[in-house]
Amino acid sequence: MIETERLRIYPATQNQMEIFIKTQTDEILKAAYTEMLENCLKFPDKWEWYAAWFIELNNGTHIGEMCFKGLNSNGVAEIGYGISEEYRRQGYATEAVNAVTAWAFQNPNVTAIEAETDAENVASKRVLEKCGFIANGKIGEEGPRFTLTR
Numbered sequence: 041m042i043e044t045e046r047l048r049i050y051p052a053t054q055n056q057m058e059i060f061i062k063t064q065t066d067e068i069l070k071a072a073y074t075e076m077l078e079n080c081l082k083f084p085d086k087w088e089w090y091a092a093w094f095i096e097l098n099n100g101t102h103i104g105e106m107c108f109k110g111l112n113s114n115g116v117a118e119i120g121y122g123i124s125e126e127y128r129r130q131g132y133a134t135e136a137v138n139a140v141t142a143w144a145f146q147n148p149n150v151t152a153i154e155a156e157t158d159a160e161n162v163a164s165k166r167v168l169e170k171c172g173f174i175a176n177g178k179i180g181e182e183g184p185r186f187t188l189t190r
Contacts (some may be wrong), residue, residue: 042139043155046098049106051091054080060092063148076107086110089117095136103127106136108144115151117144121167133167141171141188152189 061166064070077118079090089111095104102134106117112160117142135165137155144150144174155173157164 042143044135044139045096047132047135047139048098048100049093049139051088051093056082056094057092072186093140095121095123095132103132104136108140111147113152115128115149116154117150117152118154120155128163132171133164134170137167137171138153145190150190152187154185156182156185156188158183 041048043049054077057080061070061073061077064073076090076092080087083090089108089134091107093106093108095106097100102124104121104123104127106119107119109120111117113128117183120135121133121137123136132143141153144153153173154176155168156179157168165184165186168186171188173188177187179184
């Protein structure tokens with residue numbers, strides 16, 4: 041578990057992920073979380089790199105999720121994150137991204153963290169910039185890609 045001034049961030053267990061998947065109403069998200077759980081089960085020694093991580097306030101209120109999308113052989117991990125609408129614009133995403141990237145860089149095999157965001161998602165782009173990510177000139181499935189290196 042990662043603890044910050046206001047947040048607790050931790051990888052979900054198998055049971056938590058199964059429940060979370062069942063509650064998803066968006067089929068795209070349901071498929072993504074199902075794939076994440078499948079990879080967790082396929083690579084249990086790399087659970088943290090495939091699991092959904094829950095973001096909670098210190099009082100236990102669930103406010104969002106984040107994930108790593110594996111760790112490739114070059115030591116690059118991609119992250120994704122989302123904060124529930126009623127908790128946006130309060131700095132929680134920035135706090136969470138800073139915390140998980142610091143956690144990831146404790147692993148000596150991690151050379152960089154990447155993320156991508158919809159070109160129109162100014163708030164997400166701003167979060168990445170505040171956390172030190174730099175646009176790398178590539179476009180991914182979701183939009184421009186950003187990189188944070190050691």
